[in-house]
Amino acid sequence: MTVISPTPIPALTVHADPRADVAGYLGRLGLERPARPDVAWLFAAHRAHRERIPYDTLEIHLGRPTTVDPVESIARIVRGGGGYCFHLNGAFGTLLACLGYEVTRHIGDVRGPGPDEDAPGLDINHQVLVVRCEGETWFVDPGLVDAPHEPMPLRAGVSQQGPFTYRLEPWAARAGGWRFVHDVRGVFSSMVFAPEPVSIEAFAAAHRHLSTSPDSGFVRKLTFGRQDERGVDMLRGRVLERLDAAGRTPRILDSQGEWFAVLADVFGLRLPDVDRDARARLWSRVSAAHEQWVAAQTDQVA
Template sequence: MIPRRGAVRPDPTADIDGYLARLGLERPARPTTDWLFAAHRAHVERIPYENLEIQLGRVTTVDPAESIGRIARGRGGYCFHLNGAFGTLLATLGFDVTRHLGEVRGARDDQAATDLTINHQVLTVECEGGSWFVDAGLGDAPYEPMRLEAGVLVAQGPFSYGLEPWAGRPGGWRFLHDPAQESFTSMVFAPEPVGPGAFADAHLRLSTSPDSDFVRAAVAGRRHAHGADVLRGRVLYRIDGGGTTKELIESRSSWYELLADVYGLHLPDVDEAERAKLWDRVVAAHEQWLADRAATAGSGS
């Protein structure tokens, strides 16, 4: 297959076998929609959305091969890592994949806004005559690929998601999160294909700026067939068809046990001194979050 101009290129140097082992999948004989769906489900179930390298003060890049190596060693990452790696995996296995610049937006989302503040990497895949929106890096969002068509509305477990043209950019798209979820409202992405280096400046900003949510708090998330498990700081949110339950993690040992048991994050490369320092950072961030909530409540805003 001759890849389209701008499509993601295979990387024969990446640890594809280690990646597939994490996913629990064999190499496909050829690219199929069935395998794409199976890989997407396995990715969001087995490879966590997490920002612990940022919290540990470790430098990472947006190089997909680096992200694939980290995944093969038992870790995860956030969107630039997860979709960066997944796009290269799919391309190396023969899928026709394109990367796009994206922006996750909150409650003040303006559908017509044309500006794009890059904070997300998006993948689209052409397979067996269909076009698919593929995203393993949105935390509590898609469990499976979505057909890239106007007006698409799908139910995946307890959540409903939509896709529509982005009014602010001809050829662009807008993903609509389940309206009951509070993590974000929508995500828009541009139509033009880009390479992985297009996300380097955004990654530097998001991983180092004190204003970045990734710097402010530790996060881990996994999507599964019945909902999502999201850890923000010391609070575990379990989201399913019955709603959301919250649990405050009381101790350092419980927090690390949770990372291992729920997210598969055993962290063999994090020594005791780093574990203590990370927990202290998590506790401090939680106290700041409580103080900020109290101040907001006191101001009546």
């Protein structure tokens, strides 16, 4: 296998933010503050993030606007919530910077299989973290719905993590860029990202679109994800699915009580700040979207 030298890290790095609730964040992860910024702690924190803090688009469907401010995202995590990539990777990047890690943010584009998968342009729909630690450069991403469970060295090669096989390769369309290739069973095909570091503000416009536009998949369907070393739990609308070495195990949730119990038991979201009326409205919205999805599937078969 040809080994590509790690991409040099430019001078623009994520800065520590004194407003961040580092102690609360570490408590949510179940970790002590590291004595120094080393690779072992980076791996432990990445695994804990994937296992304890869910990927979710819940705030959109509750009608509660959010921003890409990492401190805001950290506060929501500390309160028991989650978020999607702009929130999770935004928060994690700032936490790492507060602990002395050298971190940069990069524009990413999550892609599905199709004719445009190798397109040279970038649709800003993902935030990527790159971390320089102990002489190695790492691809770090707890903000993807179902991958990866641990950091990957930022060089061409394959990573076997539990039942899943991931790959990193140079992105041919962009000098210095990279492509993350998902396991064939993943919910997306690949994700490309640019080599240039950017500030958190680079994601603000994309976040506004993804969280408000009726064309956004985040607005159309409520999604949750949580990953452990053996597989991934995902809830999309009313369809709960476990993906692991045994394959896919889907189950449709039939009642409001069952749906909220899954949020609490599988994804750790107990929602103490969502009252009974708000829960009823949320369930009604999820059910309506589910019925539309079922009708669409029926039309495709007919």
